[in-house]
Amino acid sequence: xxxxxxxxxxxxxxxxxxxxxxxxxxxxxxxxxxxxxxxxxxxxxxxxxxxxxxxxxxxxxxxxxxxxxxxxxxxxxxxxxxxxxxxxxxxxxxxxxxxxxxxxxxxxxxxxxxxxxxxxxxxxxxxxxxxxxxxxxxxxxxxxxxxxxxxxxxxxxxxxxxxxxxxxxxxxxxxxxxxxxxxxxxxxxxxxxxxxxxxxxxxxxxxxxxxxxxxxxxxxxxxxxxxxxxxxxxxxxxxxxxxxxxxxxxxxxxxxxxxxxxxxxxxxxxxxxxxxxxxxxxxx
Amino acid sequence: xxxxxxxxxxxxxxxxxxxxxxxxxxxxxxxxxxxxxxxxxxxxxxxxxxxxxxxxxxxxxxxxxxxxxxxxxxxxxxxxxxxxxxxxxxxxxxxxxxxxxxxxxxxxxxxxxxxxxxxxxxxxxxxxxxxxxxxxxxxxxxxxxxxxxxxxxxxxxxxxxxxxxxxxxxxxxxxxxxxxxxxxxxxxxxxxxxxxxxxxxxxxxxxxxxxxxxxxxxxxxxxxxxxxxxxxxxxxxxxxxxxxxxxxxxxxxxxxxxxxxxxxxxxxxxxxxxxxxxxxxxxx
Numbered sequence: 221x222x223x224x225x226x227x228x229x230x231x232x233x234x235x236x237x238x239x240x241x242x243x244x245x246x247x248x249x250x251x252x253x254x255x256x257x258x259x260x261x262x263x264x265x266x267x268x269x270x271x272x273x274x275x276x277x278x279x280x281x282x283x284x285x286x287x288x289x290x291x292x293x294x295x296x297x298x299x300x301x302x303x304x305x306x307x308x309x310x311x312x313x314x315x316x317x318x319x320x321x322x323x324x325x326x327x328x329x330x331x332x333x334x335x336x337x338x339x340x341x342x343x344x345x346x347x348x349x350x351x352x353x354x355x356x357x358x359x360x361x362x363x364x365x366x367x368x369x370x371x372x373x374x375x376x377x378x379x380x381x382x383x384x385x386x387x388x389x390x391x392x393x394x395x396x397x398x399x400x401x402x403x404x405x406x407x408x409x410x411x412x413x414x415x416x417x418x419x420x421x422x423x424x425x426x427x428x429x430x431x432x433x434x435x436x437x438x439x440x441x442x443x444x445x446x447x448x449x450x451x452x453x454x455x456x457x458x459x460x461x462x463x464x465x466x467x468x469x470x471x472x473x474x475x476x477x478x479x480x481x482x483x484x485x486x487x488x489x490x491x492x493x494x495x496x497x498x499x500x501x502x503x504x
Numbered sequence: 505x506x507x508x509x510x511x512x513x514x515x516x517x518x519x520x521x522x523x524x525x526x527x528x529x530x531x532x533x534x535x536x537x538x539x540x541x542x543x544x545x546x547x548x549x550x551x552x553x554x555x556x557x558x559x560x561x562x563x564x565x566x567x568x569x570x571x572x573x574x575x576x577x578x579x580x581x582x583x584x585x586x587x588x589x590x591x592x593x594x595x596x597x598x599x600x601x602x603x604x605x606x607x608x609x610x611x612x613x614x615x616x617x618x619x620x621x622x623x624x625x626x627x628x629x630x631x632x633x634x635x636x637x638x639x640x641x642x643x644x645x646x647x648x649x650x651x652x653x654x655x656x657x658x659x660x661x662x663x664x665x666x667x668x669x670x671x672x673x674x675x676x677x678x679x680x681x682x683x684x685x686x687x688x689x690x691x692x693x694x695x696x697x698x699x700x701x702x703x704x705x706x707x708x709x710x711x712x713x714x715x716x717x718x719x720x721x722x723x724x725x726x727x728x729x730x731x732x733x734x735x736x737x738x739x740x741x742x743x744x745x746x747x748x749x750x751x752x753x754x755x756x757x758x759x760x761x762x763x764x765x766x767x768x769x770x771x772x773x774x775x776x777x778x779x780x781x782x783x784x785x786x787x788x
Contacts, residue, residue, distance in 0.1 A: 332665075354736055356640075356663050362738045377739045379640050380664040381616075384697030384748055388726060413668030413705070414698035421701035421754055442672060452638055454646045455661045464668055470705055 224257070225250040225266060229273050237363050240398050240434055241336055244279035245308050248301045251287065255298045263291035276407060276445030276463040278399025278434035286499060296501070304433070304499050311431040311477035316340030319429035319475035323347065323392050330386035330419075333409035334360035335396025337429045339367060341475075342394070349374045351386035355411055357450035357460060380411055384418045393419040397430035398463050400474070400488050401439025405465035406430070416470040425472035428483065432476045432495035435488050440465045508541070509534040509550060513557050521647050524682050524718055525620055528563035529592050532585045535571065539582045547575035560691060560729030560747040562683025562718035570783060580785070588717070588783050595715040595761035600624030603713035603759035607631065607676050614670035614703075617693035618644035619680025621713045623651060625759075626678070633658045635670035639695055641734035641744060664695055668702045677703040681714035682747050684758070684772055685723025689749035690714070700754040709756040712767065716760045716779035719772050724749045 228250025232243045247270060254261055270284035286304065290297035315337050323329060323345040331338055332353040342350055350368055352375055355361035361377060368375040378386050387393060393415055399407040406412075406428055419426040446462040468474075471483040478491040512534025516527045531554060538545060554568035570588065574581035599621050607613060607629040615622055616637040626634055634652055636659055639645035645661060652659040662670050671677060677699055683691040690696075690712055703710040730746040752758075755767040762775040 353665075354739075356665055359737060362736060365739065377736045377742060379694075379734055379736070379742070379744060381637075381640055381693075381695030381698065382744055383667075384701065385694065385726065385745065409665075410663075410669065411665030414665065414702050417668065417701040417705035418698050421697070421704055421751070442669065450663055452646060452661045452663070453643060455638075455649065458661060458663070460663060460666055461669065464672075467705070 224254045224259070225269065229269055232273055236358060237334055237360055239335055239396070240277050240279040241308050241312055241431065243274060243277060244283050244433060245305055247273070247280065247283055248304050252298060252301045252305075255294055255301070261291060261294065261297075263287065266291070274446050276398065276461070278397070278407065278436045278439070279431075281399065281436045282433050289500060300499050300501070307499060308431070308433065311433065312337045313340055314477035315429050315431055315475050316344055318477075318480040319394065319427055320344035322425075322427045322473045322475060322480070323394060326391035328390045330390040330393045330415065331364070332361060332395055332411050332415050334364040335429070337431065338394055338396045339364065341429050342368060342373060343371055346373070349376060351376050351378050351390060353378055353380050353383060353386060353411060353415065355409060356380055357448065358409070360409065383411070383415045384422070387415070387418040387422050387424050390424055393424055393426040395426070395428055397428050397434055399439045400430055400435045401437065401465075402435070402485055402488055402492070403438045403440045404468050404485055405440035406468065406471065407439040407445070407463045407465055410460055410462060410464050413464050413466050416466050420470045426470060427473045427475060428471050429475045432478050432491040435492040435495070440467070508538045508543075509553065513553055516557055520642060521618055521644055523619055523680070524561050524563040525592050525596055525715065527558060527561060528567050528717060529589055531557070531564065531567055532588050536582055536585045536589075539578055539585070545575060545578065547571065550575070558730050560682060560745075562681070562691065562720045562723070565683065565720045566717045573784065584783050584785070591783060592715070592717065595717065596621045597624055598761035599713050599715055599759050600628055602761070602764040603678065603711055604628035606709075606711045606757045606759060606764070607678060610675035612674045614674040614677045614699065615648070616645060616667075616679055616695050616699050618648040619713070621715065622678055622680045623648065625713050626652060626657060627655055630657070633660060635660050635662050635674060637662055637664050637667060637670060637695060637699065639693060640664055641732065642693070644693065667695070667699045668706070671699070671702040671706050671708050674708060677708055677710040679710070679712055681712055681718055683723045684714055684719045685721065685749075686719070686769055686772055686776070687722045687724045688752050688769055689724035690752065690755065691723040691729070691747045691749055694744055694746060694748050697748050697750050700750050704754045710754060711757045711759060712755050713759045716762050716775040719776035719779070724751070
């Protein structure tokens with residue numbers, strides 16, 4: 221349980237598995253603790269910290285926006301943060317229920333990385349088998365598969381090079397998003413683009429499930445996202461961006477807590493407006 | 505240096521890096537040693553051994569065909585095997601020269617796995633940088649990158665999940681083929697399909713370079729190819745097929761020692777006929 225923003229930032233920076241929803245909740249709680257303890261919030265600093273803690277993670281960019289809009293009204297900001305935390309708690313589940321409808325009847329599904337919304341989607345859709353790409357560097361796919369197996373899902377881990385194999389055995393592909401951009405891309409863990417491209421190449425539908433608090437203005441860029449280091453056996457360390465852009469044209473359906481349907485920028489614009497209205501009150 | 509077919513088969517079965525050209529030469533030499541020592545060749549057994557040593561590797565399927573056609577004429581078979589070995593020696597280089605023309609002007613190129621023809625192509629085209637996917641399971645990409653670096657090429661290894669990243673940084677993608685099928689697919693190491701699909705999705709041209717002695721009737725299948733076991737950290741062992749089919753529609757250009765141009769089944773049919781004529785003499 222973090223004590224204030226600074227501690228929350230440290231916790232989020234250390235984390236390697238849990239994703240965007242956990243991060244926005246943790247940081248919102250940290251901010252709220254600061255506000256409730258009566259400390260004065262340094263708005264510029266708070267906003268900058270939120271934008272640089274995990275660059276590329278859309279939920280933190282949206283949280284920074286909320287802070288920037290309400291920073292000179294601490295009471296309203298505290299209220300918005302409370303609404304946001306309640307909202308996050310429920311939104312993933314609702315998005316997952318919607319995504320599960322797009323997967324209904326899919327006997328075999330492929331996915332990549334670890335997303336709580338995808339996990340809930342699979343638990344709701346109950347496919348016969350789920351192929352989870354290992355998702356190196358990081359290996360979040362293994363954590364995902366273990367969680368699924370604990371819930372009685374027949375999960376199978378495959379190496380990342382098997383993205384095409386996984387798709388060829390599946391009726392649908394499903395993945396989450398760390399951000400969704402009004403410029404026409406989703407942003408998700410490195411490895412999502414080859415999976416989505418393989419789905420498009422083999423004519424298998426791809427479903428993206430994410431919450432509307434990840435909708436940002438730009439996601440079609442490779443630059444400016446968190447980078448990490450990966451040790452290649454027999455070679456050495458290489459730098460890689462944690463997130464990558466997936467053009468919406470490679471995605472068949474999007475599902476959020478506010479609605480779902482054919483992938484496109486227009487619904488993203490709508491869900492973003494609705495979400496901000498919900499959290500900020502009338503102040504959109 | 506193998507002594508006879510049996511020893512050659514053992515050598516090829518143990519090998520984990522060297523590819524189709526080395527395998528066909530090694531096995532052809534083994535067969536020739538048997539023939540030259542005056543042993544009688546058990547045709548059915550030789551053909552079956554060739555077809556099951558590395559199922560999915562086109563060059564061995566073609567070698568089996570040659571053996572089947574000439575088995576009752578040992579003198580002609582020996583002559584054909586000698587012609588084949590000479591042919592293999594030169595063909596990769598010639599295919600690479602042609603492929604390099606398709607890459608001319610490409611400052612950055614991405615590839616996967618280890619192919620001698622691709623290696624020669626890159627040495628001929630001399631791009632500014634070559635992104636090589638690690639190519640797990642097996643990690644042949646690391647061996648490829650080390651060889652390229654030893655030849656002064658600026659090679660960079662990336663994890664397999666970075667297939668989309670590699671393509672986004674490249675002007676072209678180049679890969680080899682373990683088989684090319686008249687049914688409309690190439691067959692290459694697992695991981696080639698996500699790379700080719702990413703190239704198609706991002707509008708980057710893909711060049712496949714291979715020798716005509718890999719052209720077989722069928723390559724659009726996942727079944728019937730060599731499988732191996734891969735240890736996923738934190739999960740356990742999983743089975744994977746070593747090769748996968750890549751639909752020709754994801755490939756922009758093919759380059760062989762006998763010609764090159766837009767990818768398609770018709771040129772494959774032509775190159776196969778020309779190659780068999782060359783090796784078998786008039787007996788096509």
